[in-house]
Amino acid sequence: MAVIVDRFKCGYCGACVSVCPTGALELMETWIEVDDSCNNCRICVKICPVGALEVSK
Amino acid sequence: MKDRYDVIVVGAGPGGSMTARTAALEGLDVLLIEKRQQIGDPVRCAEGVNKEYLKEYIKPDPAWISAEVKGSKIYSPDGTLVEMSEELSGAEVGYVLERKVFDRALAREAALAGAEVMIKTRATGLLIEDGFVKGIQAEHMGNQYTIKADIVIGADGVESKVGRWAGIDTTLKPRDMCTCAQYVITDFTIDPDFCEFFLGNKIAPVGYVWVFPKGSNLANVGIGITGHMSGKGKALELLDEFIHKRFPDCRKIELIVGGVPVCGSIDRTVANGLMLVGDAARQSDPVTGGGIFNAMWAGDIAGKVAANAIRRSDVSAESLQEYEKAWRAELGRDLNMSLVVKERFTRMTDDELNTLAHSLEGVDLRSTTLIGLVWALFKANKKLLWDLRSIFSGIKDIESEVKREVYL
Ligand SMILES: Cc1cc2nc3c(=O)[nH]c(=O)nc-3n(C[C@H](O)[C@H](O)[C@H](O)COP(=O)(O)OP(=O)(O)OC[C@H]3O[C@@H](n4cnc5c(N)ncnc54)[C@H](O)[C@@H]3O)c2cc1C
Numbered sequence: 001m002a003v004i005v006d007r008f009k010c011g012y013c014g015a016c017v018s019v020c021p022t023g024a025l026e027l028m029e030t031w032i033e034v035d036d037s038c039n040n041c042r043i044c045v046k047i048c049p050v051g052a053l054e055v056s057k
Numbered sequence: 058m059k060d061r062y063d064v065i066v067v068g069a070g071p072g073g074s075m076t077a078r079t080a081a082l083e084g085l086d087v088l089l090i091e092k093r094q095q096i097g098d099p100v101r102c103a104e105g106v107n108k109e110y111l112k113e114y115i116k117p118d119p120a121w122i123s124a125e126v127k128g129s130k131i132y133s134p135d136g137t138l139v140e141m142s143e144e145l146s147g148a149e150v151g152y153v154l155e156r157k158v159f160d161r162a163l164a165r166e167a168a169l170a171g172a173e174v175m176i177k178t179r180a181t182g183l184l185i186e187d188g189f190v191k192g193i194q195a196e197h198m199g200n201q202y203t204i205k206a207d208i209v210i211g212a213d214g215v216e217s218k219v220g221r222w223a224g225i226d227t228t229l230k231p232r233d234m235c236t237c238a239q240y241v242i243t244d245f246t247i248d249p250d251f252c253e254f255f256l257g258n259k260i261a262p263v264g265y266v267w268v269f270p271k272g273s274n275l276a277n278v279g280i281g282i283t284g285h286m287s288g289k290g291k292a293l294e295l296l297d298e299f300i301h302k303r304f305p306d307c308r309k310i311e312l313i314v315g316g317v318p319v320c321g322s323i324d325r326t327v328a329n330g331l332m333l334v335g336d337a338a339r340q341s342d343p344v345t346g347g348g349i350f351n352a353m354w355a356g357d358i359a360g361k362v363a364a365n366a367i368r369r370s371d372v373s374a375e376s377l378q379e380y381e382k383a384w385r386a387e388l389g390r391d392l393n394m395s396l397v398v399k400e401r402f403t404r405m406t407d408d409e410l411n412t413l414a415h416s417l418e419g420v421d422l423r424s425t426t427l428i429g430l431v432w433a434l435f436k437a438n439k440k441l442l443w444d445l446r447s448i449f450s451g452i453k454d455i456e457s458e459v460k461r462e463v464y465l
Contacts (some may be wrong), residue, residue, distance in 0.1 A: 009290075013101055014216030015236055015316025018229045019284065027216045028179070029092055047231055049238040049314045051290020 002038040002056060003045065007031060008054035016044035016053060058175060058204070062088040064173075064192055065206040066407040067219050069096045072335025072352030073212030074163035075114065077362025080210075081170035088204065089164065089172045090195060097160030101215070101315030102349065103239060104159075105252055105269050106424045107277055108143075108151035110350045113309035114357065115166065121159035122152050123271035127250045134257030134407035135415030149347035150252045153269045153277070158241050163353075170220035183209065183222045183331075189372070207372050208363045210332050212356060215316050217337035223328040227339060231284030233320035233347050235264060238293040239274050239279025239314075240300065244307035247276045255299070262286040262402050263456045266299050272360050278304065281317065281346055283403065302348060317346040321396035322389045332359045340388060343399040351388055394447075401444050413438060 003025075014027040022039035045053045066077045069091035077089040104123065111117070129146040131139045143151055168174050172210065177197060184192035184203060192205035204407040211219025215234075220227040225337070253268040260266055264282035271277060293314070300307060318339040326333040335352025342348065362380040366372045408462075420433040434442060 003376075011312065011314035012099070013315040014214065015234065015314070017216035017218075018316055018318065019231060021228055021233055023218070023221055026218070029094065029177070035194075043231055045289055047234060047236045047284040047287050047316065048289065049236045049287075049292035049316070051293070053289075 001054050002036070003034050004042065004056045005032045005034065005056070006052045009050050011050055011052070013049070016048055019043045019047055058088070058173070058202070060203070061205040062086045063206065064088070064208045064210060065090065065204060065368055066210045066212055067193065068213035068337065069164045069174065070160060070212060070214055070335060070352065071163055071217050071349050072337070072356040073210070074160070074167045075353040075356030076210050076212055076360045077167035077172040078163070079091050079172045079357045081167060081172040083360060083364030085364055087172035088175065088206070089167055090175045090180060092177065094156045094177045096164045096176065097157040100156045100313050102156050103267055103279050104154040104156050104268050105149040105347070106152050106154060106349050107147065107149065111152065115163065117152070118162065118230050121155045121162055122273070123155045124153040124249065126150060126252050126270065129252045129254060130248070131254045132256065133411045134259070135411045136326040136419065137411060137414035139417045144286065146252070147345060147347070149345045153252070153271050157235050180213070180361070183219070185352050188329055190328060191243065207367055208330055208332065210334055210359055210363065211337045212334040212352070214336045215318060217333070219331070220333050220337060223331045225325050225328060226332065227323060227337070229318055229320060231287065233318065235281040235282045235317045235319045236284055237279055237281040237290050237315050238286045238296045239277055239313040240296070240309040241271065241313070242276055242278050242300065242304055243274050244276070244304045245274055246304065247274055257407050259407070260299060261295060266296070279313065280298060295430065305416035317341050317348060319343040319399060321347060322385065327374050327381050329374050330372045332362070332377055332380050334359045340384070340392065343392060343395045344402070355384050355388060389431040397445060397447055401441070413441070
């Protein structure tokens with residue numbers, strides 16, 4: 001389980017990166033990458049202004 | 058690109074470009090890197106900035122000024138209007154910029170001053186030896202590089218990692234960040250002369266909606282809500298609702314999203330061989346979310362301190378305290394005052410906001426001073442001013458008057 005990013009919605013603003021407690025997210029240039037340190041805390045899901053993030057089943 | 062510089066600046070936003078410019082003008086060998094292929098784009102900003110402040114650092118150029126405004130209009134939840142002059146409106150009101158052009162102009166200034174600039178180059182980590190930051194790891198067009206420097210400056214914006222890599226925890230809690238969505242719209246009913254702000258917990262829970270004119274029937278219409286009030290995609294949803302009501306016939310020509318730190322000053326912005334500037338240092342204003350000028354101002358100081366530290370051959374955290382002290386003495390103080398105001402406003406109901414606006418009805422805020430504004434508020438809202446008293450400490454007239462009135 002980890003956060004997944006809907007690339008079609010994402011505005012690559014980096015807001016999620018700033019709140020990620022484990023540093024699992026990184027804003028490359030025009031996309032977000034998620035590494036294995038994601039602990040599914042969902043903070044990023046909550047703060048994403050466009051709702052591009054979701055926790056996968 | 059060389060393999061060694063005096064200073065590497067990570068991020069070519071207003072903070073990074075100012076840092077690089079000042080450091081280069083001080084005679085340092087500077088590398089400014091930016092991960093994007095186009096500096097300034099996509100925009101993450103409402104583009105409002107105070108003219109007088111800005112002029113201290115760069116000559117105004119019509120190429121990057123979209124509009125000049127006369128002041129601001131603030132609407133309380135029941136629609137009561139409070140109008141303020143430009144002088145009273147603070148660091149966010151005056152010019153509405155074209156940031157895509159502005160950010161590029163600042164990077165150009167850095168380049169003209171002698172800094173090397175590399176785009177599409179992302180810092181991926183820090184080179185740390187004996188507890189000192191000695192350079193960066195970077196990626197450019199799929200290749201990895203190690204570049205050394207005496208000092209690394211993290212001006213890498215809201216998504217900053219440079220601080221974290223050096224052991225400075227800059228992670229924002231949801232309540233310490235403002236999540237934003239904005240459209241550039243075109244509409245014939247935009248007021249071209251004023252920046253407008255709409256308050257209310259229904260419109261924007263613990264936040265506000267702004268309408269900043271950009272000339273030619275264009276405006277930035279955006280919303281910022283505090284992270285703990287947010288939910289998946291809520292910022293954009295609320296913005297769509299607002300626009301549907303206020304500008305039903307508009308056309309949206311650009312979508313902008315982003316986050317602004319609203320945490321107030323953080324504990325530490327320097328380490329051995331490292332300084333943080335702008336949003337990376339969480340230097341944006343907790344109430345307004347304004348951070349363009351703050352980043353430039355702090356960047357200028359960081360550039361000077363870098364030169365001083367290198368001249369005295371001491372880039373330790375202790376030596377770089379010069380930066381920490383200088384920015385905290387002015388900007389740090391402002392951020393802390395704003396934080397007090399933010400904490401109080403966070404708890405305000407719509408009724409309270411309305412009462413506040415009513416108490417200002419009939420006061421001519423176009424000609425009043427800050428003290429005048431405080432007086433007006435004071436008459437009707439002693440409790441509020443008492444809650445906010447700490448921010449007036451030092452302003453003698455107000456301080457003594459608050460005490461006298463409240464103790465009576
Ligand atoms: C919706 C919104 C509205 C706003 N409205 C206003 C306003 O009206 N007025 C105002 O004053 N402020 C406003 N702000 C805040 C303002 O935009 C920021 O405070 C300002 O941009 C901060 O400048 P900076 O140089 O610190 O960071 P940024 O402008 O964010 O620049 C950081 C740069 O670093 C780059 N970068 C990041 N990581 C790396 C890396 N690893 N390697 C290389 N490069 C990297 C980024 O790509 C970026 O270009 C707003 C913010 C938002 C989101």
